[in-house]
Amino acid sequence: MIKKFTRPLLGQLITLPAFTKRSIILLADIGLIAASVWIAFSLRFGEFYLLNSSQIYALGGIVAIEISCLIIFGAYRSVIRYFGGKSAWIIFKATIISSVLWAWTAFMFQITGIDGVPRTIPIIYAFIFSFFLIGGRFYAKWLLNSAYQASYMGRKTLIFNAGSAGRQLAASLNHSNELRVLGFVDDSPALSGKDVDGLRVFASERLEILISRLGVEVVIVASSDLSGKRHKDILGLLEKHKVQVRVLPAISDIATGRHLVNMVREVDIGDLLGREPVIANPELLGRCIKGKSVLVTGAGGSIGSELCRQILGLGPKRLILLEASEAALYQVDRALRKINDCEVVPVLGSVKDYEKLKNILQEYSIDTIYHAAAHKHVPLVEANVAEGVLNNIYGTRSLIIAAYECTQLGGLSTYKGPSNFILISTDKAVRPTNVMGATKRWAELILQDYAEKVKSEGGDLVFTAVRFGNVLGSSGSVVPLFKEQIAQGGPITVTHLEITRYFMSIHEAVELVIQAGSMAQGGEVFLLDMGEPVKIVDLAEKMIALSGKTGQINIAVTGLRPGEKLYEELLIGANNAEATGHPKIMKATEPLIGDESLSTLMHKVECFLENASNEELRQLLLRVAQ
Secondary structure, eight states, X not given: OHHHHHHHHHHHHHTSOHHHHHHHHHHHHHHHHHHHHHHHHHHHHTSOOOXXXXXXXHHHHHHXXXXXXXXXXXXXXXXXXXXXXXXXXXXXXXXHHHHHHHHHHHHHTTOBSTTSBOTHHHHHHHHHHHHHHHHHHHXXXXXXXXHHXXXXXXXXXXXXXXXXXXXXXXXXXXXXXXXXXXXXXXXXXXXXXXXXXXEEXXXXXXXXXXXXXXXXXXXXXXXXXXOHHHHHHHHHHHTTSSSEEEEEOOGGGOSOGGGHHHHOEEOOHHHHHTOOOOOOOHHHHHXXXXXXXXXXXXXXXXXXXXXXXXXXXXXXXXXXXXXXXXXXXXXXXXXXXXXXOSEEEEEEOOTTOHHHHHHHHHHTTOOEEEXXXXXXXXXXXXXXXXXXXXXXXXXXXXXXXXXXXXXXXXXXXXXXXXXXXXXXXXXXXXSOSSHHHHHHHHHHXXXXXHHHHHHHHTOOOEEEEXXXXXXXXXXXOHHHHHHXXXXXXXXXXXXXXXXXXXXXXXXXXXXXXXXXXXXXXXXXXXXXXXXXXXXXXXXXXXXXXXXTOTTTSXXXXXXXXXXXXXXXXXXXXXXOEEEOSSTTEEEEOSOOOOSXXXXXXXXXXXXXXXXXXXXXXXXXXXXXXX
16 A cells, blocks of 8 residues: 555656755655654653753754764765665664764753753664664665566566575666566575565475466576586476576676676576586696697687687787688687787688698797687588598698698708697597598597607607587587577477487586697597586477476477487497596597508598599498597
8 A cells, every 4th residue: 555655756756866866865864863852852751752942952963963974974875775784784883973972062062961961862862763764764775676666577586596696686686677586495494484685585395386376487596606416406496397497607707796687697508417617727728828829720610719718818929710711710800809919810721721731830830739620510521521521531631741741840940840739529439420420530540640650750749639529509519409499489309319418518628628738748539528428308308498488399309310329439448548637538548540551541532532422432431430
């Protein structure tokens, strides 16, 4: 009823200029001071008390003192809609000091005693005025927030986690037109069943009742102080309910609390995996990069662009971006120039161009090479076998030979060639059943062959490969595809109900690639710990559930594509790996070269490229790679 009559007035007050609103608050506070003084006198004398002339002068004194103290302490700098415990404490301190000053002033002007200001009056006044002013501010805050909420409804929202991140988010959402916070969900015994910042905290066991009774549409997980396992458990609980689930990034990833609302994002597959982050070794990160000239091939791709971003943060002398796609090169170059002032050189070209590669290495005195350029989409490479061979095998071979020959220049040049060459490989290179995996396996074979050659000559160039599985959110991966299919209303397509894949975030994969490259001695194939394999149909079901569209989107099984495996491996044999000094990096001990020499095999490929069919070439690639 009170809201009904006050809303029109509050609506007008909200639109007033700031000076006018402060003036109204100041007049209201003066009225509260007068009322508090009168109540203090009435309580002291036990009757409806009328102030005499001396006491009216004293009243004028406390008005001047109290208002001055409130101004000095900054009570009028706080906005009522954001009024909280800190502002209340400021008012209480100002009032206590004002009461002491009032008592001292009354004593100095000899207006104490029954006909003046009795000694107990300042004490009684201090508590009455604090109660009125602080209580009035909180009541005004409630009315104002109610008026704002009345102007919009917003989607009904619960915040999972009533910790500091959750409370900051709730405060930000008070002023959002999109979401309306109904309360918190938290199993902490210290919080459950209590009110936090005016919102009730509910136990997670009541989640189903809350969703149905309150009509909750969105649940936001404020996850900054949650472990990876707890985060995963919460998402597992929420996927059972028909609500949209969103995630607030860690507070360490947020520059200021003012933008918390804008940083709430959709659930990422990485949240479902619950992988615990491993702190990177700064020495390993910088060893091949800091102060060096670095070349990244395929710089415009998912892995290549993330490599470039992380490399720029590690202080290279210069960064050379080699990319065959003009659009991709433009985008990554534009993005990188916003990061820092390091010299970034965009080069449009292909790894198949040997002369261009050699010129790049010599012109920019390249120290470290990250070779990420490759055709990686299984169905496309399957349909374009020759191009896959030319790019993934011959392109890699051209870059390896160019790097090797730069180390053989001797006295002809001051440039002594690169010192590190890191090939980005894939789990599809293990016992491949498709052309893409086979070409990456051949790339590993070529790299291994040249690593042995350098070792036999006592050279310093270190060749190594890093093998890992699917990267979350990369172009062509299932995650963005599933998101697109959900947005379009379905169905989500999976090729087989039993198919599984390994997943890792782009950031983590690249960070481990850089560290693995720094650990290389020459010829190794490093393997990244990808965690447990994920069943793709389970992933699809979770993404549907967490989008709040369970029962609305179907899953369609389309059948395995040519060359597609039910599961991927990182090793050829179960025991062909050994630990390294990093908990997430292993080293393969499997043999990489077969009975036939690499030159013989390459000659066969050349003959097949010229004379054989795609299927014959495909069979040769797979036979050697397996």
